[in-house]
Structures are given as structure tokens and as C-alpha cells.
Amino acid sequence: MFPTLIRRAAQKGAEEIPFIYTNPYRAKRLWPPDFTKIHPKHQFRLERRFRRRSKLRWARPRWTKAVKMVQFGSIVFVAVYGVLFLDWNTTGNPENPPFHTIRTWFFGLMGNIWGRGQVRRRDEPDEASPVSSSDS
Template identity: 40%
Template sequence: MLSTLARRTAFTAAAAPKRPPLTVFTNPYQPKKVWPPDYAQLSFQEQLRFEKKYKRRVMLACARPRWDKGVKLAQLVTVVGVVGWLVFFSELEFYGKSYKPSEEIGKSVGTIFGIFSEENRYDRNPDGLNTNTEPRKPNPRG
């Protein structure tokens, strides 16, 4: 390792051998197979195999799973939001009859179907925690 480092530092830039740039014609490494193959010389089965291989490689190279999942999720949210807005809040006219959603529907959707409404704000769930602060009475039996 030390000898290689000493040899490389001894050469100057002018003394370094000039190599032509690496191109298709000056490449010293020859490929094992010619690509793309000559389809006129291949049988039908070999052509089909090459087409399948090429299609599979293109699909793998172009696959973007996170991007596709994000796009699908954005499409779903957009469609559900637009349909929900049309059903619950918009005033439309169908075949000459006007459709006006009732205020109760808009109010129930706006308060998440009544869970967070003003009337139910302080109601307690019977299955919930007991928030009673009164101390327990001792049992007379002991």
C-alpha cells in the first residue's frame, strides 16, 4: 500500500499516460450478449421470453409504491370529501325539484353526529369513570 502511494505521488500530471475517453468504440470490455437481440433470428418462444423480461424490468424500475399509495389516498379523501359536501351541505336541483339538506343533517354532521353538541356536552357515559367526589360510606356490617 505504501509503495503504491509513493509511486502515484512520484508521477506528475504530464507524465501520466493519456487514455482516450471511454466510449462504445474504445471500451476494452466486450458484452457477453448483444442487446437488443435480433428478433429475426429468435424463435417465437425466445421473443416472448425477452419481451416478458423487458416488461418486468421496466415495471420494477418504474415502481414507486409510496408515491402511488399517497396518490390513491389523496384521491380517496378528495372523492369522499366532495360527495360528503354534496350530500350534507349543498343545495342542488334535480329534475326541477330543489334539494336542500335539512339544518338537522348539517348540524349533526358538524357536531360529529351529535357527540359534541351543546346538549350532550356534559352528559356522562354510564360505562365511563365515576367522577363522583363524595366519600364512600363505611359498610355497617364490617
């Protein structure tokens, strides 16, 4: 509102106050126009153009991308935490809590990540122990 008033005052009084209006290129039309004197069809066109230009002016693609990435990261974090690390207080079946198979699989893979030996399954026979009776 105030920039419009200042701009209109500068255009009207450019001859009287020379230091306000210093642009050598004059605008073809005064913006924003007086919408009370414009035909509704032309007013709609101007509003549509103004909406499009303001969307382009206020578009923040980097900010939008960052917000989407933070949202996606928080959703993935909550899902992984809920499946792998959350203590599901199961009153009905404490032997088989939810996601038990996924947890055993994941911690079977990650249980010995920094160790020297490979991770073995529980149902594999132990090859290092002397089971054969041929030694005695």
C-alpha cells in the first residue's frame, strides 16, 4: 500500500521534486492500476498475471527441497527406530514381540560388524569344536 502511494506521488510530482524520480525509463502503465475503473475481464487477467508473478517471486526451491528432505529423514528415522530399537511392551505375547524376525536378522548382520570373525547362524554346526570321535 505504502510503496504504491509513494510511487504514484513520485510519478505525479516528478517535475516538482526531481530527486525522488530518477529512473530514465518511464513505465507504460501505472502499477497497480485503479481496479474500480477497469472492466472485470481485464481485472481478472491482471490478477492472474499478478498471481503468477508473485508465485515466481516468492518461490524458494532450495528451501522447499530442504524441508522435504528433513521431513523424509524424520519419517525414515522414526520408522527405523520403531522397528529396530523401540521396546514394544507386549502384554499378550512377550516371547514373540512385533518385528522380532526383522530385529534378529538385523542384529545378526550388525552384531559382529567390528569383530574379526564372521557372523554365524545359530542353527549352523560349530566347525571349530571337535565333534568327531576319531581323535580318541
